[in-house]
Amino acid sequence: MGSIKDIKVDLKELEKEKEKNFQERLNFIDFWTEYVKKNPDKEWSKHQKLLIDNQI
């Protein structure tokens, strides 16, 4: 098994990846906002309930 000490890490690339990931999350949030706006409360909240109740 190799060691982490032997690999090269490009911090700039990681930073770019982080930014891309954040942008992608914001895109999903925009999608979800539209979904909530366009659907009745009972509809979107069913999905939210699944997510939350599975974690509590």
Add this chain to the structure above:
Amino acid sequence: MEYVTDKKEIILDKELNNLDKFVLEFTELLDEYVVVSGYVSILFGRSRMTEDVDLLIPFMPKKEFQDIWKKLLDNDFWCINTSDVNEAFDMLKEHAIRFSKENMPIPNMKFKIMKNEIEKFAYENKIKVIIGGKILFISPLELQVAYKLHLGSEKDLEDARYLYNLFKDKINKEELDYSIEKLGVNDKRRFIENGKHKRY
């Protein structure tokens, strides 16, 4: 959902999740409070969970706190920080204390006395949410968006963006501008208004 801005009232017909039920069960034992921060976004549909809910209350004398304490314990809530009411009251002067359902630390209610002007403003200008036949008081949305920008983590920026976009047509733009200015977060406005973002 329907936001009647002149009545400062939002009617929400959602399917209640366990977090909503926890919050409603807790808050119906209180007369004066305002719920702030992350749960406000979740209440209106943000697709995420939280381990704690932030709740602000006005300062109260010890006797009043002891009454609330008893009411909470009678309804199977317990204080995570201490089992001693006097100690809890003393702690409350310095920092938030947490309540949860007995032996279930998550989710919990972060119970805090409002101290600064921003917190008092949130309380005095709270919005009434009618949900599941119950009433819940939350912080004004304009302040909520600005405060989330102020907190500034990715999660907070996402919350701000979600709330702003959801209520964009109803939000009081002037109040939002003032809130953003007061909290010194004008440079973060792009996170709620534009399509492209640079985190740092």
